[in-house]
Amino acid sequence: MFRIKQGLLLATALLAGQAHAVVLGVRDQGQALIFPYYNVQAGNTTLLQLANNSDHGKVVQLRVAEGQIGETALVFNLYLAGRDSWSGAIAADTPDGGAVLLSDDASCVIPALTTAVPNQPGRRLQELRIDDKPDADPAREREGWVEAIEIAAIAPDTMTDRHVGNVAAVPRYCAGLAAAWTAPGGYWANQPLRDLVNPRGGISGYAAVINVAAGTFFGAAAVPLDEFRIDPADSPRGTTASVVRHFVPSARQLLTLADTVSDPDERSVVARVVADNRSFELSYPLERAVDAVSAVLTASEIAADFDTRRDIGATSSFVQVFPTKRFYTNPALLPPGTTTPLPPFRAMYNAQAPFSVIEREWLLITDREGGIVADSGGVQFGGCEASVRHPATALAVTMPGGNPPDALLGTRFHGPMSQVCGGGNGEPLYMAGQVTLKLGRPTFGNGPIALRPSREGLRLAGLPVIALRLVNYVNASAQQGVLANYSAVATPSASVQCVDGTGEACVP
Structure with a gap:
């Protein structure tokens, strides 16, 4: 065992701010968000809202994590126009069953929510379910948290930019995005990075646990992580797609909090933190990238x-x-x-x-x-x-x-x-x-x-x-x-x- 030398601490502190590093976002915006709590117990429903505060279109992966260990209960991609927002709700399926996510938002979702809600035009829902364990206790999905990770920004004036509704006088066309994944003619089937560039940040979110009968409203902003996936060589930011990973997500293939990148050419990930009232930049081996987020x-x-x-x-x-x-x-x-x-x-x-x-x-x-x-x-x-x-x-x-x-x-x-x-x-x-x-x-x-x-x-x-x-x-x-x-x-x-x-x- 050893004692860290004061000189090393001071030198590390002086280096703060010189490298790209995952860091807590400021003013509630970042590249990744953690919505701290959802709950559908005791008559509660949880409202979710995610906003793109940029003029650029974005692809954002949204993952619902159950509270027992954080396994994936639902995951999909959101395709947002500039200044677009998405809203949905997590609600109880039955009083003693699991939970569902429902939304009537027009923003494009892939995979789409599968079930139409009777007598509620435009509203669709998807059952929360731990895919790898179909016999899991449905009560597992009734509490947890939600993660959102920006996958990419959408290059202006491209086919994808038009499909998400980010081009004036061109209506949103979600069916066109779904068709882009369909082989052989879909352009994302063989070129999943087409029309996409590296994340630019600027997403924010909010969740509220609401009980109408009890008259309670517990609302809180999502915790932002900035510089979550960064390439220092991408200058100006959004010039290349070097850290973009774009696919139709599932419980077996998705981005997680362990997928942070500080430099795709380096075998380390950096975290910027304040400890003992001093700023530090801490680096971790790439295989321990999750430690940077934990830090x-x-x-x-x-x-x-x-x-x-x-x-x-x-x-x-x-x-x-x-x-x-x-x-x-x-x-x-x-x-x-x-x-x-x-x-x-x-x-x-x-x-x-x-x-x-x-x-x-x-x-x-x-x-x-x-x-x-x-x-x-x-x-x-x-x-x-x-x-x-x-x-x-x-x-x-x-x-x-x-x-x-x-x-x-x-x-x-x-x-x-x-x-x-x-x-x-x-x-x-x-x-x-x-x-x-x-x-x-x-x-x-x-x-x-x-x-x-x-x-x-x-x-x-x-x-x-x-x-x-x-x-x-x-x-x-x-x-x-x-x-x-x-x-x-x-x-x-x-x-x-x-x-x-x-x-x-x-x-x-």
């Missing part, structure tokens, strides 16, 4: 306020999505014979008993004045330290003071924070304050929870996560006989630390 998503701690006061009907839930977890814990995606998870994760996915393994995270709970919530048994700082347990799945929903789970979500991935401080005899948590999840802290003497080292020898402590805090209040006095709900979503604050191989800070 920009990694958090050592996430923190947000909560409210569980009964007198105002307050409930709070914390959603954690680990969108790259399957590449570290799913035996089907790991090298043959691998029996242990790859760092930073600690538990392998078990397809036969996915809820049998419990993940443990340390947490810090303070009231709104930063004071001690309950007897902390000698903890030397203002607060109360304990742990929360939840299924070791790719999606977890934890609730302070809540067991059973939040009735507004009806989640299958529940983990309560109801016992805090003092071991097993802790006090129930019914109050307001702040929760800090310590994702980088080892448990039970294990080694540091940290991503695999970059080529520079740097490790980021914590887990690659996207988190949301959902809160709802019930007003029983809005007016006589009326209950009013006030719901909101916040993105927790996050910080990340750099550690060496022993778990010590990179810079003392």
Whole structure:
């Protein structure tokens, strides 16, 4: 084991901004998007909207990932004109069945949604289904997240540009795009990159979990990743198609978060991150490209306020999505014979008993004045330290003071924070304050929870996560006989630390 030298850290920091690197997008736009949560439990429906904020047409792959381990439940390509947007909804199929995606949007979709909705002209739907496992529990598809990856920009004034409706006075012609894939006459059957150039970025998105009967609306912007697939030699950007991969997607052939590219001529992928309040560019071998995406998503701690006061009907839930977890814990995606998870994760996915393994995270709970919530048994700082347990799945929903789970979500991935401080005899948590999840802290003497080292020898402590805090209040006095709900979503604050191989800070 070694300790990272301060000089190396400073040199790495000074290099920040000099190379193309996958990075969190700014102002909610990027080349790839992660919609943090969809839910069709407990009467919920999830609305999705994706926008092309560019004047250029785009091809965007949209993938619905189920929450158990993130397997593909549905995938298709969107062909968008400039300034075009697409909207759809994920809804329950039956009260105890799976889920469907439905849309009446005119933007071109390939493969097309297959089923017409009776008495609703223009609306079509597609069942969510894990294709490789037709006998899978349909409840798996009722919660998860959604990914969108820009495949390519569409070259102006081409046949494809006209088909998507991006040429003035030329109507959209989705049938022409479908025919382009049909051999022998279809132009994409033999030339799948025709009319396409490298991604230019500028897509954004939004998802909202809505329950009409309950009167709740939990909406949040998609998390953007920029410079996801980049060729530095493509200048000006969009001149060539060197990083375009265009095909009709399926569960067996698709782009994933592991397909980031910083330079097609190099055998490494770069991530630009801020750790310990310094900018770093971390490079990873091409075969570990997913580590670059995990790096920009990694958090050592996430923190947000909560409210569980009964007198105002307050409930709070914390959603954690680990969108790259399957590449570290799913035996089907790991090298043959691998029996242990790859760092930073600690538990392998078990397809036969996915809820049998419990993940443990340390947490810090303070009231709104930063004071001690309950007897902390000698903890030397203002607060109360304990742990929360939840299924070791790719999606977890934890609730302070809540067991059973939040009735507004009806989640299958529940983990309560109801016992805090003092071991097993802790006090129930019914109050307001702040929760800090310590994702980088080892448990039970294990080694540091940290991503695999970059080529520079740097490790980021914590887990690659996207988190949301959902809160709802019930007003029983809005007016006589009326209950009013006030719901909101916040993105927790996050910080990340750099550690060496022993778990010590990179810079003392």
